[in-house]
Every structure is written in C-alpha cells, then in structure tokens.
Amino acid sequence: MNAPDTTPAIPVIDAGPFPSPGSTPLPEYAPGEREELIARIKQLLKEKDAVLVAHYYTDQDLQMIADETGGHVSDSLDMARFGNEHPASTLVVAGVRFMGETAKILNPEKRVIMPTLKAECSLDLGCPADQFIPFCDAWPDRTVVVYANTSAEVKARSDWVVTSSIAVDVVRHLSERGEKIIWAPDRHLGRYIQTETGADMLLWQAGCVVHEAFKATAIENLKRLHPEAAILVHPESPEPVIALADVVGSTTQIIKAAQNLPNKTFIVATDNGIFYKMKQSSPGKTFIEAPSAGEGATCESCAHCPWMAMNELHNLAEVLETGANEIHIDEEVRRKALVATERMLAFSRAGKQHVPGKGNA
Numbered sequence: 001m002n003a004p005d006t007t008p009a010i011p012v013i014d015a016g017p018f019p020s021p022g023s024t025p026l027p028e029y030a031p032g033e034r035e036e037l038i039a040r041i042k043q044l045l046k047e048k049d050a051v052l053v054a055h056y057y058t059d060q061d062l063q064m065i066a067d068e069t070g071g072h073v074s075d076s077l078d079m080a081r082f083g084n085e086h087p088a089s090t091l092v093v094a095g096v097r098f099m100g101e102t103a104k105i106l107n108p109e110k111r112v113i114m115p116t117l118k119a120e121c122s123l124d125l126g127c128p129a130d131q132f133i134p135f136c137d138a139w140p141d142r143t144v145v146v147y148a149n150t151s152a153e154v155k156a157r158s159d160w161v162v163t164s165s166i167a168v169d170v171v172r173h174l175s176e177r178g179e180k181i182i183w184a185p186d187r188h189l190g191r192y193i194q195t196e197t198g199a200d201m202l203l204w205q206a207g208c209v210v211h212e213a214f215k216a217t218a219i220e221n222l223k224r225l226h227p228e229a230a231i232l233v234h235p236e237s238p239e240p241v242i243a244l245a246d247v248v249g250s251t252t253q254i255i256k257a258a259q260n261l262p263n264k265t266f267i268v269a270t271d272n273g274i275f276y277k278m279k280q281s282s283p284g285k286t287f288i289e290a291p292s293a294g295e296g297a298t299c300e301s302c303a304h305c306p307w308m309a310m311n312e313l314h315n316l317a318e319v320l321e322t323g324a325n326e327i328h329i330d331e332e333v334r335r336k337a338l339v340a341t342e343r344m345l346a347f348s349r350a351g352k353q354h355v356p357g358k359g360n361a
C-alpha cells in the first residue's frame with residue numbers, strides 16, 4: 001500500500017474581481033488643461049526636489065515628462081536601480097503599488113509617493129502573504145524566488161527577488177548550484193523559466209490579467225497578414241503565445257529587439273504603453289498590437305493594464321502638491337525584503353545576464 005501523499009498543495013487564489021483590460025477610461029482634458037498640468041508638474045518636480053520614475057506601461061504624457069525632467073522610464077528592475085542612484089529626496093513612482101514599495105525598500109531615507117495607491121497588479125493580488133508564507137514554510141529545503149510583482153511581505157519571505165529581465169539567469173544560476181526552487185507568482189513566466197533552465201521548480205498559480213489575454217490563434221492570423229513581421233512576446237503570456245515568438249523578453253529586451261532586428265514590422269504581445277518608447281527608439285518601424293481576444297469578440301486588442309492606466313496627469317500633479325500617497329513599509333519587513341532585492345541588483349551588476357536572442361529572455 002502506498003504512503004499517503006503529504007505534499008502541500010499550491011493554493012489557487014481567487015484574487016479577483018479585476019478591472020478588465022481597457023476598462024480604465026482615458027483622461028479627458030479641457031482645452032489647454034493638459035499643457036497647463038504638464039507645466040505645473042515640471043515646476044513642482046523642481047520645487048519639491050522630486051524625480052519622476054515611470055514604467056513603460058504608463059500614459060505617454062507621464063513617460064514624456066519623466067524623459068524631459070531628468071527622470072527615468074523603464075522596467076521595474078531599472079526603475080529600482082535608477083531611484084537608488086538618483087540624488088532627489090522624493091521619488092515619484094508612476095506605476096503599480098509594488099513598484100513604489102520596491103523603491104521604498106531600496107530607499108528608506110527618501111520619500112516615495114505615487115499618483116495613486118489604488119493601482120494594483122493581478123500577480124501581487126494573486127499571491128497574498130498569509131497564504132504564501134505557510135506554503136514556503138512547508139518546503140524548507142527550497143530556495144524561494146519571487147517576481148518583483150509581489151508585496152513587500154512576500155519579498156521579505158523570499159531568498160531572491162527577480163524581474164523578467166533577469167529571472168532566467170538567476171534560476172539557471174541557482175539550479176546549477178543544485179538548488180530546488182519555489183517560484184511565485186506568475187505561472188506562465190515560471191513555466192517558461194522552467195523550460196529554459198530545466199530547474200526543479202514549484203510554480204505558484206497566479207497570472208497577469210493583461211498578458212494572459214493574448215491569443216495564439218489570433219496572432220497566427222495576424223502573422224498571415226504580415227508575414228514579414230517579427231513577433232515579440234513578454235514571458236507572462238501563455239505558452240502557445242510564447243511558442244510563436246521570434247523573441248521572448250522583458251519590456252526592455254523587447255524594445256532592444258525591435259532596434260536590433262532587421263524587420264520593419266513587429267507584432268508585440270505586451271502592454272501597448274510600451275509603444276511610446278518603441279516608436280521613439282526605432283523610428284520608421286511599425287508596431288502592431290497582438291490580439292487579445294478571439295474571433296467574434298468585441299475587444300480585439302485591449303492590451304493595456306487597467307491599473308497602470310490609473311496614473312495620469314491630474315493625480316500626478318495632485319500628489320506633488322500635497323505629498324499624499326506616501327509609501328510606508330514596516331522596517332523589519334523592509335530589511336528582509338531588501339536582502340532578497342539586493343541579491344538581484346548585485347547579480348545584475350556582476351553582469352551575469354545573457355543577451356536575449358531568439359526564443360529567450
């Protein structure tokens with residue numbers, strides 16, 4: 001008779017309901033209001049000794065202001081790195097909450113504020129600390145590697161924090177040292193890393209509400225219409241979508257791939273906020289959104305994070321005026337989360353990342 005299976009199951013979290021992609025309405029401005037807000041924000045950034053750090057998925061006005069005021073537009077790893085190195089006393093993080101928390105983890109002496117604290121992430125919501133911590137405790141022999149898209153409490157329970165630009169390299173490194181992994185929270189990215197590295201990984205089962213919506217069949221149909229196009233895919237996308245990719249990579253790696261590949265046209269499976277930087281860095285090239293719904297659906301391409309879209313000029317100006325929406329983290333949690341986050345930054349500084357190529361990030 002077989003012994004009873006005592007393996008702790010990976011909890012399946014119902015973290016919804018989520019706002020659906022495309023559900024956050026675009027901001028509306030009275031004539032001249034947009035220009036006034038932009039001028040006011042630029043002035044306030046100077047007056048308050050603040051710097052704006054924006055994610056690629058945010059509104060293009062915010063990205064433009066960050067660029068024009070000595071701030072930074074990037075992925076979450078690079079946002080954290082920039083905030084750490086910049087001398088401003090206030091970091092204004094335009095993105096989702098875990099990005100503000102990451103900035104605070106690395107910069108406890110700085111004030112970190114965000115245009116809104118309501119901007120969540122389905123991966124963060126899908127990995128609550130009160131369920132993740134006991135799960136990790138049940139596997140004491142495993143190294144805990146978590147994606148940056150997690151709360152400070154989850155990071156504090158981890159051994160490593162990684163972003164999509166570095167995740168494959170870190171897990172390969174750990175696997176080569178014989179370590180077994182718990183990976184959280186994104187199941188698609190976890191499966192992709194497992195395939196790339198052959199590592200022994202237990203995968204948490206959360207997903208990104210935006211990338212999970214991309215549909216392989218619709219992308220294949222689009223590719224038939226544009227046979228010359230290269231397909232660029234973020235690894236939070238489902239496996240059949242990744243299988244169609246010419247390049248799989250983080251946001252920064254996708255932007256670089258568009259610059260480096262000879263193709264003039266690209267089908268892009270990630271949030272369409274990235275097009276602002278892609279067009280800037282690859283002028284003359286054409287970018288097409290990967291379809292995020294099947295045939296017959298009303299939404300053919302809603303590839304935009306509803307939480308990222310909550311960052312806009314009005315709340316950015318307001319938070320600079322008032323200093324509201326400050327990020328606070330319990331100091332013990334912050335210190336523990338810092339250890340895991342700094343491992344990633346040190347690994348990155350040591351240049352252990354490989355150059356993305358066909359089919360890998």
Ligand code: SF4
Pocket residue numbers: 057096120121122123149208209210211236271305306307308
């Ligand atoms: S695009 Fe996905 S992973 Fe990124 S913040 Fe939105 S829900 Fe989270």
